Amino acid sequence: MATFTVATLSLSSSRLFAPVRYNRHPSQLRPNLLYKNWHLPRLPPLKCSSSSSEPETSATDWTYKLIAGLAGIGFLETSYLAYLKLTDSDVFCPVGGDTCSNILNSDYAVVFGVPLPLIGMVAYSFVAALSLQLATKENLPLGINRASAQLVLLGSTTSMATASAYFLYILTTAFSGSSCSYCLLSVLLSFSLFFITLKDIGLQEKFKQLGLQLFIASLVILTLNTSYSSAKSDSSSGAKIDLPYFATEITAPSSPFALSLAKYLHSIGAKMYGAFWCSHCLEQKEMFGREAAKQLEYVECFPDGFRTGTKMIDACIDAKIEGFPTWIINGQVLSGEAELSELAQMSGYSESDQPS
Numbered sequence: 001m002a003t004f005t006v007a008t009l010s011l012s013s014s015r016l017f018a019p020v021r022y023n024r025h026p027s028q029l030r031p032n033l034l035y036k037n038w039h040l041p042r043l044p045p046l047k048c049s050s051s052s053s054e055p056e057t058s059a060t061d062w063t064y065k066l067i068a069g070l071a072g073i074g075f076l077e078t079s080y081l082a083y084l085k086l087t088d089s090d091v092f093c094p095v096g097g098d099t100c101s102n103i104l105n106s107d108y109a110v111v112f113g114v115p116l117p118l119i120g121m122v123a124y125s126f127v128a129a130l131s132l133q134l135a136t137k138e139n140l141p142l143g144i145n146r147a148s149a150q151l152v153l154l155g156s157t158t159s160m161a162t163a164s165a166y167f168l169y170i171l172t173t174a175f176s177g178s179s180c181s182y183c184l185l186s187v188l189l190s191f192s193l194f195f196i197t198l199k200d201i202g203l204q205e206k207f208k209q210l211g212l213q214l215f216i217a218s219l220v221i222l223t224l225n226t227s228y229s230s231a232k233s234d235s236s237s238g239a240k241i242d243l244p245y246f247a248t249e250i251t252a253p254s255s256p257f258a259l260s261l262a263k264y265l266h267s268i269g270a271k272m273y274g275a276f277w278c279s280h281c282l283e284q285k286e287m288f289g290r291e292a293a294k295q296l297e298y299v300e301c302f303p304d305g306f307r308t309g310t311k312m313i314d315a316c317i318d319a320k321i322e323g324f325p326t327w328i329i330n331g332q333v334l335s336g337e338a339e340l341s342e343l344a345q346m347s348g349y350s351e352s353d354q355p356s
Helices: 031-035 053-087 099-104 116-136 146-173 181-199 202-206 209-236 256-267 279-286 313-320 339-346
Strands: 002-006 020-024 270-274 298-300 327-329 332-335
Touching: 053 099, 053 116, 053 181, 053 313, 099 181, 116 146, 146 181, 146 209, 256 279, 256 339, 270 279, 327 339, 332 339
Parallel strands: 270 298
Antiparallel strands: 002 020, 270 327, 327 332
């Protein structure tokens, strides 16, 4: 008796079953079983096709590049506004006149003491950098995986879109009738980034992350409300000033010296900058007297009255006036009240220089 071990191969499941022992006499074995049936049909090689995943990957890369491009535009816009805010410069507003400057200089342009354009600049730059890394498949920072990076990107765009919606509400209520092209551009960019990021996530994943998005949106609104509420309480605690313009009357008579000096100062282009409510400005004019004060080249920095938040006219801003009165004589700056003799010495006045 000979014992043979035959391994049977299941073609349908491609699994090797346990060997089966047959105890048969060699004369009972058929030749074709010994030779022919050992040649099992060869299985076709299995191929893993990637044709269905390549277009999806390519589309995803294109989506992240689009997100990076939109975030780059937002970064340039907020960088420009942050520069104007930090340098206290006027904003060029394509539509709406001075409304852009009024909005940028309002209490709503600051969150807990930080200029809002500066926060936007950081947010847009972060989204742009993260999207570029996802598009180029570079190693992500801090060792986070791709799924976690996509989740961070979704949270960032959700917070930006929520903040933009909140500011759009402020624009239509607190600044009713005003238009701000920069504000509207930022709203458009933020919502575009949010919807593009959301579209790149599957439907099942959207429902899974809905709770996180609602939490982020609530946190953003709570933060902005807290900031603006504290700012309003601080401003309301201080006395608000609303002072209409009034003309001051000079009662003292002018001496010949004061009249001669005033004419000379006017002839050389010397200027006195002041404010109608400034008592020191009034005292300075009283030193010259009624007739001589009319000869001075006086610049009123608040010709339309003074209210809380009112800015000086451009002539005073350009001259960098910080206090009243301020004299600018031959390019030299003299702050505060000055004796007539000091003004004469500073200007180089002498009796022989008296204008006719």
